[in-house]
Every structure is written in structure tokens, then in C-alpha cells.
Amino acid sequence: MKLLRLGLWLLRRERASGEWRVLLLALVIGVGSVSTTGFLGDRFKRAMRDEGARFLGADLLVTSPRPVDSWPAHRLTHSAALEFASMVSHGDAFQLATVRAVDAAYPVAGTVKIAAQPFAPGIPGRALPPPGAIYADQELLPLLGAQVGDRVQLGATTFRIAGVVTQEPGQPGAMFGLAPRVFLRADAVAATQVLQPGSRVTYLYQFGGAPDALAAFSEAMKPRLDRTQRLIGAHEGVETLRGAFADTDRYIQLAALVSLLLAVVAIAITAHHYALRHYDQAALLRCMGATRRDLRTLYLIQFGSIGLAGSLAGIALGALLQTALAHLLLPTAVARLPALGPAPVVAGVASGFVALAGASMPALLRLLHVPPLRVLRRDLPPLSGSAWVSAGGSLVLLLGLTAWYAGELKLVGIFVGALAGLALLLALLAQLALGLGRVVQRMSYGPLRFGLAQLLRHRFDSTLQLAAFTLALFLVALLALVRSDLVDGWRQQVPADAPNHFLINIAPHQEQDVAAFLARHHLATSELYPMVRGRLTTKNGQPIEATLPPGQADASTLRRELNLSHTVTLPANNRIISGRWFGNRHGAEISVEAGMAERLGLALDDELGFAIGDQTISATITSLRSVRWDSMQPNFFVIFAAGPLDALPASYLAGVRIPDDAGSVLPEFVRSFPGVTVLALDKLITQITGIFNQIIAAVQLLLGFLLAAGMAVVVATLLAGLDARRQEAVLLRTLGAQRAYLARALLSEFVTLGLLAGLLACVSAEVAMALIAARLFDLPMTLHPWLWFALPAAGAALVGASGWLTTRHIVRVPPMQSIRALG
Amino acid sequence: MTPPDSRRFPDGAVVSARGLAQRVTTADGELTILADIDLTVAPGETLAITGASGSGKSTLLGLLAGLDRPSAGEVMLLGAALSELDEDARARLRAGRVGFVFQSFQLLPALSALENILLPLELAGHRDARARAADWLARVGLAERASHTPRQLSGGEQQRVALARAFATDPQIVFADEPTGNLDADTGARIIDLLFELNARAGTTLVLVTHDAALATRCARRMHLVAGRVAARAPA
Incomplete structure (x- = not known):
């Protein structure tokens, strides 16, 4: 008690000294920095998940070829929709459309924008059209020669086009090969008589809610799914954003870590100086009868008080700044983010103390080893017996702190x-x-x-x-x-000049004409890639499922058809990381994306079998590629060398940049090539650059x-x-x-x-x-x-x-x- | 507390030494700083240790006060054999019972005059520490300077604060190392007057190290060191 009083008293008397100020400042900065990122870490992940949800249209999506009647108990918001292909006609014009029949709750997350005219900015609203009406993709109208307000035939019923869809949440990867979208009321499906027994329908069940409830629901749901059903979380919603998420997360860890390390440097220098200035004080106190333990208690009280004050102030600063950051990162999600919990506060105080202890331990230990004889002979240095121990202890503490925050050993190393x-x-x-x-x-x-x-x-x-x-x-x-x-x-x-539209379903006989059209309008375009859809079935003669690494048994790559292509030129944004690009060689060779190879346990020289239509094609992996998925260019998991796919029916795909001021080009293209589907990426790009700007x-x-x-x-x-x-x-x-x-x-x-x-x-x-x-x-x-x-x-x-x-x-x-x- | 060793040390001595020696190893070999020191200081006695610079008098003071360990010999301080105590036990022995006055004052710069006196009282756990410190500050004539820090005080004033600090805990013995060494002659004389006055009033044992022969004569007993050995004692 007496030592507590004495320690606090000495601290109070020295509060104006430069050292305490610098220690306090360094702690506030160090703890403030890690608290900001600590508080934010959780919210940031939520924010990113939320962005994923906006792409997906939900926090969680279950797709099934059959209706799902029973669900695990949950308290999530949800919507049920179904999707099927159907011809839509207007006068003599026919067009295959992807019809999505929705309820009033669709979409659970993200925004649908409806405009009164094609290519006009839309107004945020619900995807549910009024009774007797549909909403249609703007690409559909020129194909049908129709306008908003016209009536179109869908199955046995006619519907009025009530508006065009200019934005909808969706998975870009899943949209390849899809015809233009039509939104229909779910309660109007029966009247169209389009769906007959055996019709291909996908049921889409969207869920949204708190992370805990979602996680519980997801866990309960997984065992109920069969091979034809998929459960997609928001974080895996978009391949495109994955790279950016990883980079950002790593960057923020790095920034906090460096601030903390700088604060530790400042604390170490200051503590060293403090110790130097207090050798005489320590010697005097020992002279007056203070034991080493008394001294340790006295200095611990003083450093501890500073540690507590600095950490709490740092946490307060962190809490304030993270709110500012949360607003910057995702203004729309702030209201939905969870309140600040006690965990980051405890973590903040702990890191403040660990940083302080680690950085000041050697200096403090030297203070404890000041010989009392120094009062008579001021040249006497402290005994240095424990220097290595204290330096080692410091190092362990600081490394532990670094590892705790970085979370990734590679980064710490x-x-x-x-x-x-x-x-x-x-x-x-x-x-x-x-x-x-x-x-x-x-x-x-x-x-x-x-x-x-x-x-x-x-x-x-x-x-x-x-x-x-x-x-x-x-x-x-x-x-x-x-x-x-x-x-x-x-x-x-x-x-x-990144492509802002994908042209898909280009028939082989249209390839030359499409290329000529693009050249005539001076549009920047990617190569035209042939695209064949196929499913990966075997590896080295064995069913692929039997060869998967542990934990990959439900790999989504196996469930869906892959877009396979063949080209002699390695696409831009692709890099060969092992093996050799086949180039002009003909033969049963493939190049596989490295991430997919890792997930599925594929290696060079493995022979893969693909089911394409009613045929089976085998080819050997001769190279692995890294792919920048966020490049906005057409990208492929599997690329074949010339030969195996040549004889198979293919459609072509190209990425093209249509300038904002070239308003008439798109309608003209759609009129010229009615069978080609135009997929607008503008909205996706806007969303991605928006996220990047917030992160910056x-x-x-x-x-x-x-x-x-x-x-x-x-x-x-x-x-x-x-x-x-x-x-x-x-x-x-x-x-x-x-x-x-x-x-x-x-x-x-x-x-x-x-x-x-x-x-x-x-x-x-x-x-x-x-x-x-x-x-x-x-x-x-x-x-x-x-x-x-x-x-x-x-x-x-x-x-x-x-x-x-x-x-x-x-x-x-x-x-x-x-x-x-x-x- | 270790009981006094009555076989080797006279009963009732506040501090005593037998066969005390201090040697250090240097690059040129072993150097003897002190050798064959025997002394006994009775309660209330005043002893001056004199000698030229480098004669070993401050080293002797450090050994007697338990601030350092001798190479040979034994010191009994306040009834305890210092060789049997570790450094922390020696510190506990000093707490509140041993006072110090230094040549360089050794006041803590961040503390006021009053607080510097308060420090040993707080450390010894005195209940009325603050009142006691104020009383001692008044006794050395600095009541009105209570809130002044050392840098706002003259050398003489600082040493007066140091004197008050040394006597404030009612110690049984005060060790003073060249207390006038950093002061001019007049101020030094006043400080010495004050030191002896306080010592006489409190009946404290005083061991004073000085190179000043005139100052030494104010002590009841004197011991002169030459090259680390006792060259003369007075009275003999």
C-alpha cells in the first residue's frame, strides 16, 4: 500500500517530464493503431461480406433443381425464387430469355434498379413487377423490337413490359451462357403453363441475417444438401473480389503492425533514457532501505499506470477512428454493424502492456540492478548479469505480439x-x-x-x-x-479500357462478322475465345471425386460445368507458374489455373477427363497458370491446346469496351446479331472501383x-x-x-x-x-x-x-x- | 534480524569493523584500497574519517553502511553482521535507521524540498510523514521554500534539505560523505554547524568523511587514513 502510494506520488511528480509524455504518446499511437484495426477487423470482414452479399443478392444462397420444402429452424429473412428458360415473343420476334420468378422479398441483399427506358439510369426498387407485368433486361427490348409499355407473350399469357432492369445483384460467373433476364411475379408462373413435368428449373432460396444465425443455419443445412444442390456464402459470392479482399486484409495487418513496431521503438528508446536518468534515484532509494522488490514494485506501478492510461486512451482513439473508417468503408452498412464488444478493449490493453513491457524490460531490469554504492561513486554502471535474459524476454514478448496481430507466420517472418x-x-x-x-x-x-x-x-x-x-x-x-x-x-x-461488356453465345459463323463490327466501330476488344462447356470427371483414369484432397469433397468446381476454351496465345493477366505453355502445339494438352489445381490436388502430367455433351475428352496437364480474376478479361480455369476441342460445337466469347458516349453502338449490335447475348459489366466495374476507393x-x-x-x-x-x-x-x-x-x-x-x-x-x-x-x-x-x-x-x-x-x-x-x- | 556477535564485537557498538580490507583487480594486477581496518563506534559518538583523495575513506564509508561488500573482514551495523545479509536484507536494515548526507546532495530533481524529505519517511512507512517532513524543513530554516524544487535552491539550501532528509527518520546513525565538498567556505561552515547541532539534539551517531582536518576536529574521535591503512587515531 505504501509502495503504491509512493509509486503514484513519484509518477505524479514526474508527470511533466518528457519521458512520460513520449511513453504515453507512443502507447496511444501504438494501441490506437492496433485498436482501430482490431475494432475494424471484425467490421471490415462484415463490410466485405456485405459487399459479397450485394453481389450475391443474399448473405446465403441455396440453389436446387427441385423445390426445397423443409428447412432447419431459422430466424433469417428469406426469399424464394425460381429460374427457367423460356421463349418470349413480340409480334414476329422471338427470343430465348432467362425468366426469374420472384416474391416480394427478392432480393434479400443488394439493389435492383428499374428504368422506364432502355439505357436510362434506373431507380432502386424491388424486382417484383406489378401484377400482369414483367421487367426485362434492356438488351431484350431491341431483340424483340419492343418498347416499355408493349405487351409480350410468355407461354400462355401476355405481359406488359413495365420497365427495364439496369442493375441486379448476381453472380457474373454464373451468367455466362444465360439469355437476357426477365423478372416475373412468382404467382404468375402457373398461368404461363411454361413449366411442365421435366422442365429444367432452378430454385433459388436467398437468406439474410446476423452472422451467428447464418453460420448456424449454414451448418444445419450442409448435411441436407445433395450433389445437385449448392449452398453459397457471401464471401464466395464473387471470384472477382477475392484477390482484392486478400490484399486489403494483408495490407491492414501490415499497417497496424508497423505502427505498433514504431511505437515499440519509441517506447524502448524512451524507457532506456528514463532508466539512465533514474539510476541515481534507484541508488538513493536502495540507500534509504528500498529492497530490489520494493524498487520493482515502485517502477511497475509507475510504468503500469502509464500503460493503463496510454492503452485506454489508445482504445478510445481506436474506437473513434474505426467509426470514421467504417463510415468510409461502407456507409450503407454502418447501421447494421455490431456494437463494439469488450474483446478489442481487452486486446488493446493487453497489447499496450505487452508492448510496454517488451520494450522497457531491459531498461527497467537495469534500474533494479543499480548498486547502492552509486550514491558515492556515480560512475558505477548497473550490474549487467541479466542483460541477455531481459533482451531475450523482450524479444519473445514482442515477437508474440507481432505474431498475434499479423496472424500469418509468413508475414511475421x-x-x-x-x-x-x-x-x-x-x-x-x-x-x-x-x-x-x-x-x-x-x-x-x-x-x-x-x-x-x-x-x-x-x-x-x-x-x-x-x-x-x-x-x-x-x-x-x-x-x-x-x-x-x-x-x-x-x-x-x-x-x-477494361472491357465493360461481354459478348457471349457468338455462333461460329458469326465470329468474322462480329470481329468486323467491332473493328468498324473502333472498339477495344479481347481475343474471341471459343467456349465449350464441360464437366471434369476423371483424373488419371479414376473418378475425380476419389482423388480429391481431404476437405475438398464438396468442391463446387466439380458440380458445375466449366467453361473450357482453346487458344494458342497465353491470355494477358495469365502467368505460367509451372510447366510450359503449349503455344502452337497440337495435342491433348491443357493448362489449368493454379488455384483450381491446388483445390483439386492436380499436378503437371495428370491426365484429366471431361464430359462434354455425350463425349469424353482426355488431356494431360502441361502447365499451371496464375490468373488475375479481377482483370475483367475473359478468364478460364482450363485452356486446351489446339486439337481436342476443334471439332466440338462451340460458341465464342469476347470482352469489349463500349465507351459511355457510344450510345447507339449497343442497340445496333444487338439488332445486327440477335442471337448474341450482351452482358454488361459496367455495374460490376463501378461496384469494384467503388470498393477500392473506400479501401484506399x-x-x-x-x-x-x-x-x-x-x-x-x-x-x-x-x-x-x-x-x-x-x-x-x-x-x-x-x-x-x-x-x-x-x-x-x-x-x-x-x-x-x-x-x-x-x-x-x-x-x-x-x-x-x-x-x-x-x-x-x-x-x-x-x-x-x-x-x-x-x-x-x-x-x-x-x-x-x-x-x-x-x-x-x-x-x-x-x-x-x-x-x-x-x- | 541477526543478533549481534558479542564474541567478536564489543557490546552496544552502532557500527564496528574487524580486519576490513577492500581489494580490486585491475589490468595491472590487484590493487589494495583498504587494509586492516578495525574500528568501533559507540551510540551517540561522532567519528571523523580523514585522508587525502584516494586514501580510501569513501570506500570505508560505503562498506560501513553496507552499500558494498568487503574483500575481507567483517562489519557489524546496528547489531547485524553484514556479511551474513544479502543486499536486500542490508537495505531493509538501513530503512529508517541509517541516514546519509552526500557531497553532491543527491536530491531528486522532480520532487520539491518538502517531498525530498518525505521520501525516506514514506519508504519507512511513517504515518505522520508529511507533518514530520514539514517540521524538519522548518528546523533547517527552509519552511518557506517547501514547494521549491532543487534547481530553484542554492547549493547551501540543497544541502540543508539533504540534512533534514538524513535526520527526518530519527536514524540511529548518519553517514556523511564530504558534506561541504561542493560548497564555499562560509556556506560549508554553516552546514557543518547545522549538522552537528541536529546530531547533538537527536543524539545520533555520526560518521563523517572529510579531507578537511579542521572540520574533523569537531568530531569526538578521528581516524586518519593513508593509502588505505589507519595512519593515526585521535584520541589515540
């Missing part, structure tokens, strides 16, 4: 390894840079010469400061680069944390050297140096330090970025010329300003006052 290597490298580089500084110093004069001399005189301190500044700048620069390269990477993957905004906010953490390191390093600087300044003032001279000398010292740190950080960031781009994000390597100007300038400004702000008072205080202050 790369980062910790890189940082350790970097620390060594930076120390070496700093020594070299200071050597260069000596040359500059010899050529300079006045305060600059003196400032540089100061840098060089305290070579060890300067190396440490330079390495610390460089580390802070490097990490911020690296994150900025990763961010900018990621964004560029995404933008490249969705370039301005969130990431920029996280960079703010990094910069603050970098500044904390800068201030901590400066504060650690403040006493020595004050002493020198006093001496110089006493010897006749004017304030302005000292001020300029200090400024030149810091600006030089900042410039050097900027340059070193620049080199390091470029090298690291090249490695990260290649290894982690699968992006091409690029140099960043702007960095070579921006980073040294930023370093000079940052270190110059913070150095000046931290030390300016030592040139202003009268020498006598400073001498007293130094005791």
Missing part, C-alpha cells in the same frame, strides 16, 4: 527478418553516411560546420538517431509505396497513424540526447556563442540528419518494395523517382521541425539557469 536485417544494415549505412558528412563538414563553415561537427562528435548517438529516423521514414515510405503500388496495381487490373480512403487514414508513430520515434530519440545537448549549449553560450548561431547550428544538424535519413530510407524502401512486390503481392517491380526527392525533403522537414521544437528552449534559457538545472 518477412517483417521481423527484414527489420532485424535492416537494423544492422542501417547502422552500417549510417556510419558510411556520417563518413560522408565529415567530407561536407570540412568544406562548410559557420553554424553548418559546427552543427555537422556536433553530429560527428557524437558518432554513436548520431548512428543510433540516424538509424532510428531512417527506420521510421523507411517504414512510412514503404507503406506509402505498398499503398500506391497496390492502388496502381488495382487500377491496372481494372484499366480505363481507409488505408490513407491508417498512414496517419504511421506518421504519428514515426514522429514519436523522432521525439523519443531527441529527448534521449537532450541533456547532453543542453550541457553543450550552456558551455557554448558561456563561451560567447550567440543564440542565433546556436539555433542555426542545431537546425543544420537536424536538417542534415533528416536528409541523410531520407536518403537511406529511400534506398531501403526501393529495395524492400521490389522484394515485397514480387514475393507478397505478385505485382511488377517499379522504381519510384518521386521518392528520391520526397523522402529526403520529408526527412529534413520532419526531423528539422521536431528537432527544433524539442530543443529550441535550450538556446533560449539564460546560461546560469541552465547550469543550475544541470545540478
Whole structure:
């Protein structure tokens, strides 16, 4: 009790000291950063799931060729729809359409937009048409020569076209080969008499609700499904977004981790300085009868109080900022997100304490080992018996913390390894840079010469400061680069001339005419790919189901028909990662997408059998490809070499960019090629770029944390050297140096330090970025010329300003006052 | 607490030493700092340890106060054989019972004058610590400077605060290491007057280390060290 009172009292008396402030600041930044991402992590996943749901039209979708009559008990919102193909006619014109008969609850998630005219912006509404009416895809109207308001025949009934569908949730992958959409009321299906026994119908059951309820429902539902039925979660709703989700998640982990590590650096420097300044206090307390245990309790109380205050403030900051981030990321979903739970608060306090303990343990242990004799002989250092133990303990704590947050060992390994290597490298580089500084110093004069001399005189301190500044700048620069390269990477993957329409079901005899039409209108287009639908059935002569790796027994790839193609040119956005591209070779060879190969346990030289119509085709895997699914280009899981598919009936597929101002092209195309289905990707692209923009905004906010953490390191390093600087300044003032001279000398010292740190950080960031781009994000390597100007300038400004702000008072205080202050 | 060893040490001594020696190993071999020191200090006695710089007097003070371990010999402090105590036990022995005055004052810069005196009282768990500290601050004539931090006090004032801190816990013995070493002659003299006045009033045992022969004469007994050995004692 007495020690608690004494500890808090000592803390209160020293609350104005720079160390406590920096410790508190570093903790607030570190914990704030991880809390923001911690709070957000859960909400972010919800947000992403929600986006998936908007694509899928539901949080969960069950498809079945038969009606499903019994469901596990649930409290989810749900809708039941059915889909079938049917001819629609208007006068003499006929067109095959995909009819989706919906109830009032459809869609459970996402938006349907209905417009009064084709190619006009739609108004959000329900997909359920008024009685006696249908909604139709805008592509359908020119095919039928019909207009909104006209009546069309569907089976035995006529319906009025009440509007056109300009946006609907849906799975783009599932839409290949589908005819234009018609929305019909479910209660009007019977009257059409289209559905007869044996008709092909897909029943679509959508569900939406809280994650727990969805998970429980999903678990209960899985055992009830047969091979013809599928259960699709929102997260697997869209292949297109999968890459972006993974990158974003990893990026956010990285940002939080780096902020935390920077905070740890600031805490370690400050705690070390605190310990140095308190050796005398510790010796005095021991003299007065305090045992080592008393000292440990006293310092634990003080550091613990700071830890608690800093962590709680950090958590409060995190809670505030995550709300801002949640609004940025998904404004529409904020109201539905769960309230902040106690778990991130506990995690925040725990990480604050672990970071503080890990970073300050060596310094604190040294304090406990100060010999009491130091009161008589001030040169006595603390006993160093436990240095290795304490350093080891710190390392274990900090590695544990890093691993906990990164969650991915590969990431921790790369980062910790890189940082350790970097620390060594930076120390070496700093020594070299200071050597260069000596040359500059010899050529300079006045305060600059003196400032540089100061840098060089305290070579060890300067190396440490330079390495610390460089580390802070490097990490911020690296994150900025990763961010900018990621964004560029995404933008490249969705370039301005990315196809915004897919032309599908192009008959072989139309191939030349379609190509000519596209060329005549100067439309950017992909290659025209032949497309054959087939099901994967065997591997090396065995049924494929028998060869699957554990846990893949219900692989969705096996249930649906695959779009198979053949081409001699490796499509753009595809990369061969093993084996060789067959090119012009004819024969039974295939190239398989690497992800699919991994899921299904396929390897080079495996022979796969495909059921295509009533035929079976076998081919050997001679290459594996990585595919950028988010490229918006036609992509295929399986590509055949020339030969095996040539004789099979195929339709062709192409991606084409139709500019926004080319309004008449699309209707003309549809009129010219009535059998070809035009699939609009514009909406998909808009949705994806929208998500990317939200992610970018969130990431920029996280960079703010990094910069603050970098500044904390800068201030901590400066504060650690403040006493020595004050002493020198006093001496110089006493010897006749004017304030302005000292001020300029200090400024030149810091600006030089900042410039050097900027340059070193620049080199390091470029090298690291090249490695990260290649290894982690699968992006091409690029140099960043702007960095070579921006980073040294930023370093000079940052270190110059913070150095000046931290030390300016030592040139202003009268020498006598400073001498007293130094005791 | 370890009982006094009456076979080797005279009964009732506050501090005593037998065959005390301190040697350190340097690059040039073993260096003897102290050798063959025997002494006994009775309750209420004042002892001055004098000698030139490097004669080993501060080392002796450190050994007598249990701040360091000797290479050889034995120290009894307040009835306990220091060699039988580990460092924490020696610290517990000092708590509230041993006072110190240092050449460099050793005040904590973040604490006010009053709080510096409060520190050992709080550590020893005194109930009326604050009132007691204020009383001692008044006794050294600095009542009006209670809230001033060390950097706002002159050297003499700082040493007065240090004196108050040393006596505040009613210690049985005070060790003073060159208490005037950082002060001018006038201020030093006033500090010494105050030290002896406080000591006389409290009846405390005082062990004073100084190189100043005149100051040493104010102590009842003196011991002169030359090169780590006792060269003279007065009275003999």
C-alpha cells in the first residue's frame, strides 16, 4: 500500500517530464493503431461480406433443381425464387430469355434498379413487377423490337413490359451462357403453363441475417444438401473480389503492425533514457532501505499506470477512428454493424502492456540492478548479469505480439527478418553516411560546420538517431509505396479500357462478322475465345471425386460445368507458374489455373477427363497458370491446346469496351446479331472501383497513424540526447556563442540528419518494395523517382521541425539557469 | 534480524569493523584500497574519517553502511553482521535507521524540498510523514521554500534539505560523505554547524568523511587514513 502510494506520488511528480509524455504518446499511437484495426477487423470482414452479399443478392444462397420444402429452424429473412428458360415473343420476334420468378422479398441483399427506358439510369426498387407485368433486361427490348409499355407473350399469357432492369445483384460467373433476364411475379408462373413435368428449373432460396444465425443455419443445412444442390456464402459470392479482399486484409495487418513496431521503438528508446536518468534515484532509494522488490514494485506501478492510461486512451482513439473508417468503408452498412464488444478493449490493453513491457524490460531490469554504492561513486554502471535474459524476454514478448496481430507466420517472418536485417544494415549505412558528412563538414563553415561537427562528435548517438529516423521514414515510405503500388496495381487490373461488356453465345459463323463490327466501330476488344462447356470427371483414369484432397469433397468446381476454351496465345493477366505453355502445339494438352489445381490436388502430367455433351475428352496437364480474376478479361480455369476441342460445337466469347458516349453502338449490335447475348459489366466495374476507393480512403487514414508513430520515434530519440545537448549549449553560450548561431547550428544538424535519413530510407524502401512486390503481392517491380526527392525533403522537414521544437528552449534559457538545472 | 556477535564485537557498538580490507583487480594486477581496518563506534559518538583523495575513506564509508561488500573482514551495523545479509536484507536494515548526507546532495530533481524529505519517511512507512517532513524543513530554516524544487535552491539550501532528509527518520546513525565538498567556505561552515547541532539534539551517531582536518576536529574521535591503512587515531 505504501509502495503504491509512493509509486503514484513519484509518477505524479514526474508527470511533466518528457519521458512520460513520449511513453504515453507512443502507447496511444501504438494501441490506437492496433485498436482501430482490431475494432475494424471484425467490421471490415462484415463490410466485405456485405459487399459479397450485394453481389450475391443474399448473405446465403441455396440453389436446387427441385423445390426445397423443409428447412432447419431459422430466424433469417428469406426469399424464394425460381429460374427457367423460356421463349418470349413480340409480334414476329422471338427470343430465348432467362425468366426469374420472384416474391416480394427478392432480393434479400443488394439493389435492383428499374428504368422506364432502355439505357436510362434506373431507380432502386424491388424486382417484383406489378401484377400482369414483367421487367426485362434492356438488351431484350431491341431483340424483340419492343418498347416499355408493349405487351409480350410468355407461354400462355401476355405481359406488359413495365420497365427495364439496369442493375441486379448476381453472380457474373454464373451468367455466362444465360439469355437476357426477365423478372416475373412468382404467382404468375402457373398461368404461363411454361413449366411442365421435366422442365429444367432452378430454385433459388436467398437468406439474410446476423452472422451467428447464418453460420448456424449454414451448418444445419450442409448435411441436407445433395450433389445437385449448392449452398453459397457471401464471401464466395464473387471470384472477382477475392484477390482484392486478400490484399486489403494483408495490407491492414501490415499497417497496424508497423505502427505498433514504431511505437515499440519509441517506447524502448524512451524507457532506456528514463532508466539512465533514474539510476541515481534507484541508488538513493536502495540507500534509504528500498529492497530490489520494493524498487520493482515502485517502477511497475509507475510504468503500469502509464500503460493503463496510454492503452485506454489508445482504445478510445481506436474506437473513434474505426467509426470514421467504417463510415468510409461502407456507409450503407454502418447501421447494421455490431456494437463494439469488450474483446478489442481487452486486446488493446493487453497489447499496450505487452508492448510496454517488451520494450522497457531491459531498461527497467537495469534500474533494479543499480548498486547502492552509486550514491558515492556515480560512475558505477548497473550490474549487467541479466542483460541477455531481459533482451531475450523482450524479444519473445514482442515477437508474440507481432505474431498475434499479423496472424500469418509468413508475414511475421518477412517483417521481423527484414527489420532485424535492416537494423544492422542501417547502422552500417549510417556510419558510411556520417563518413560522408565529415567530407561536407570540412568544406562548410559557420553554424553548418559546427552543427555537422556536433553530429560527428557524437558518432554513436548520431548512428543510433540516424538509424532510428531512417527506420521510421523507411517504414512510412514503404507503406506509402505498398499503398500506391497496390492502388496502381488495382487500377491496372481494372484499366480505363477494361472491357465493360461481354459478348457471349457468338455462333461460329458469326465470329468474322462480329470481329468486323467491332473493328468498324473502333472498339477495344479481347481475343474471341471459343467456349465449350464441360464437366471434369476423371483424373488419371479414376473418378475425380476419389482423388480429391481431404476437405475438398464438396468442391463446387466439380458440380458445375466449366467453361473450357482453346487458344494458342497465353491470355494477358495469365502467368505460367509451372510447366510450359503449349503455344502452337497440337495435342491433348491443357493448362489449368493454379488455384483450381491446388483445390483439386492436380499436378503437371495428370491426365484429366471431361464430359462434354455425350463425349469424353482426355488431356494431360502441361502447365499451371496464375490468373488475375479481377482483370475483367475473359478468364478460364482450363485452356486446351489446339486439337481436342476443334471439332466440338462451340460458341465464342469476347470482352469489349463500349465507351459511355457510344450510345447507339449497343442497340445496333444487338439488332445486327440477335442471337448474341450482351452482358454488361459496367455495374460490376463501378461496384469494384467503388470498393477500392473506400479501401484506399481507409488505408490513407491508417498512414496517419504511421506518421504519428514515426514522429514519436523522432521525439523519443531527441529527448534521449537532450541533456547532453543542453550541457553543450550552456558551455557554448558561456563561451560567447550567440543564440542565433546556436539555433542555426542545431537546425543544420537536424536538417542534415533528416536528409541523410531520407536518403537511406529511400534506398531501403526501393529495395524492400521490389522484394515485397514480387514475393507478397505478385505485382511488377517499379522504381519510384518521386521518392528520391520526397523522402529526403520529408526527412529534413520532419526531423528539422521536431528537432527544433524539442530543443529550441535550450538556446533560449539564460546560461546560469541552465547550469543550475544541470545540478 | 541477526543478533549481534558479542564474541567478536564489543557490546552496544552502532557500527564496528574487524580486519576490513577492500581489494580490486585491475589490468595491472590487484590493487589494495583498504587494509586492516578495525574500528568501533559507540551510540551517540561522532567519528571523523580523514585522508587525502584516494586514501580510501569513501570506500570505508560505503562498506560501513553496507552499500558494498568487503574483500575481507567483517562489519557489524546496528547489531547485524553484514556479511551474513544479502543486499536486500542490508537495505531493509538501513530503512529508517541509517541516514546519509552526500557531497553532491543527491536530491531528486522532480520532487520539491518538502517531498525530498518525505521520501525516506514514506519508504519507512511513517504515518505522520508529511507533518514530520514539514517540521524538519522548518528546523533547517527552509519552511518557506517547501514547494521549491532543487534547481530553484542554492547549493547551501540543497544541502540543508539533504540534512533534514538524513535526520527526518530519527536514524540511529548518519553517514556523511564530504558534506561541504561542493560548497564555499562560509556556506560549508554553516552546514557543518547545522549538522552537528541536529546530531547533538537527536543524539545520533555520526560518521563523517572529510579531507578537511579542521572540520574533523569537531568530531569526538578521528581516524586518519593513508593509502588505505589507519595512519593515526585521535584520541589515540
